[in-house]
Amino acid sequence: MRPNRLRQLLQADRPSLGTHIHITYPGVVELIGHSGMFDYVEFVGEYAPYDLYTLENLGRAVELFPHLSAMMKIEQEPRTYLAIRAIGSGIQNVLFADPRTVADIEACVKAVRAEAPHSGGWHGVGMRRDVGYVLECGSPAFVQALDDAVVAVMIEKASAVENLDAILAVKGVDMVQFGPADYAMSIGLAGQWSHPRVREAERFVIESALKKGIAPRAEISRPEDARRYLDLGVKHFCMGWDVGILFNWYKEAGSALRTLLGRNDAAGKDSAGYGTGGVGQP
Numbered sequence: 001m002r003p004n005r006l007r008q009l010l011q012a013d014r015p016s017l018g019t020h021i022h023i024t025y026p027g028v029v030e031l032i033g034h035s036g037m038f039d040y041v042e043f044v045g046e047y048a049p050y051d052l053y054t055l056e057n058l059g060r061a062v063e064l065f066p067h068l069s070a071m072m073k074i075e076q077e078p079r080t081y082l083a084i085r086a087i088g089s090g091i092q093n094v095l096f097a098d099p100r101t102v103a104d105i106e107a108c109v110k111a112v113r114a115e116a117p118h119s120g121g122w123h124g125v126g127m128r129r130d131v132g133y134v135l136e137c138g139s140p141a142f143v144q145a146l147d148d149a150v151v152a153v154m155i156e157k158a159s160a161v162e163n164l165d166a167i168l169a170v171k172g173v174d175m176v177q178f179g180p181a182d183y184a185m186s187i188g189l190a191g192q193w194s195h196p197r198v199r200e201a202e203r204f205v206i207e208s209a210l211k212k213g214i215a216p217r218a219e220i221s222r223p224e225d226a227r228r229y230l231d232l233g234v235k236h237f238c239m240g241w242d243v244g245i246l247f248n249w250y251k252e253a254g255s256a257l258r259t260l261l262g263r264n265d266a267a268g269k270d271s272a273g274y275g276t277g278g279v280g281q282p
Contacts, residue, residue: 001131001141004092005069006040007148010174010215015235016040018071020219021242022048026061028242033065040069042238045082046097047073052085056129059090071095071152076104080122083111088128093150095177100159102166108153109172114146119172121146150174152217155205156182164205168212175236177217178205206232 009016018040021028032041043050043058055072062070072086076098083094096108113121123146125138136142151172155161156179168176180193180202189195209216210233217236218229221244226237258264 001136001145002063002090002092004145004148004150005067006071006093006150007069009039010150016217016237018042018238019240019242020044020238023242024048024050024054024058026057029058029061029070030064033062033068036067038068040071040093042071042073042095043091044073044241045086046075052089055086055089055091059129063090069093071150073097079108080111083108084123084126087112087123087146087149088126088130090129092130092145092148093152095152095154095175097154097179098157098182099153099155099167100157100163102163102170105153105167105170105173109151109170112146112149112151113172114143116143119143119147152177154179154182156180156186158183158186161201161205164208168208168214173214175215175217176205176209177219178202203232206234 006016006018016039017037019032019038020042021032022044024043029041032038041058041062043055058070062068070091071093072082072091073095074082074086074097076096079096083096086094094108094112099105099108110120110122112123113119114123115121125142127133127137130145131137131139131142152175153167153173155164155167155176160167161183167173178201180198183201184190184192184195184198187197189198192198206216206229215236216232216234217238218226218234220226220229220237220239221241223239226239229237
């Protein structure tokens with residue numbers, strides 16, 4: 001079974017750095033791996049389209065790089081099915097979106113851990129990529145790999161913040177991340193991610209996790225965004241989204257070249273101002 005880089009870093013109490021992908025082209029994973037700068041790739045499956053072959057191909061790409069692991073963010077349903085298929089594809093770690101209650105968190109942990117006496121999970125034996133199909137099927141190494149899988153959960157609903165102490169007491173939770181967008185919406189402040197109430201809840205989640213010995217993680221866009229979290233004691237980060245990186249380049253480089261060309265009209269409109277189907281169409 002392949003070593004889990006993210007688990008190794010958590011056990012060694014060392015910082016970790018991941019990056020998000022929506023794009024399912026395995027070449028993007030290879031570019032990340034060739035950079036040598038990241039410990040894991042998070043496939044944001046909650047948002048991106050994919051099939052089971054996609055997960056296997058992402059798993060194969062990650063395995064080209066010994067220093068790299070993978071994580072998949074999955075939606076609230078069907079969480080058990082998706083967690084098992086992600087891990088079976090070679091994606092060693094799982095981030096669960098939208099848990100609200102202790103029962104939700106317990107289900108997240110059970111979806112990852114083996115159905116063995118010491119772990120009490122629901123994850124059964126399967127002839128999948130993670131075990132070489134027939135090589136480690138149901139072996140002690142398979143059970144250990146499931147013990148090593150990092151279970152990360154989003155704390156992003158008002159009810160999850162209200163029940164945080166009980167949620168963090170669930171055995172098997174390794175990492176938590178506050179979700180300001182969902183939390184803001186759940187308390188009637190949609191779009192106000194930096195509202196004092198949202199920032200206060202974020203601090204509460206981070207400080208509570210640290211007290212319980214659970215690693216808080218933060219999502220950031222740029223390295224300079226890390227400072228606020230470092231001051232709070234956070235040392236695990238997932239930085240950047242492939243779609244955001246592309247959008248920013250298209251916007252900034254496209255604007256600069258249009259200026260050089262004397263094209264100050266909005267994209268998607270011809271010289272008379274009529275829409276041509278792009279951004280800015282009336």
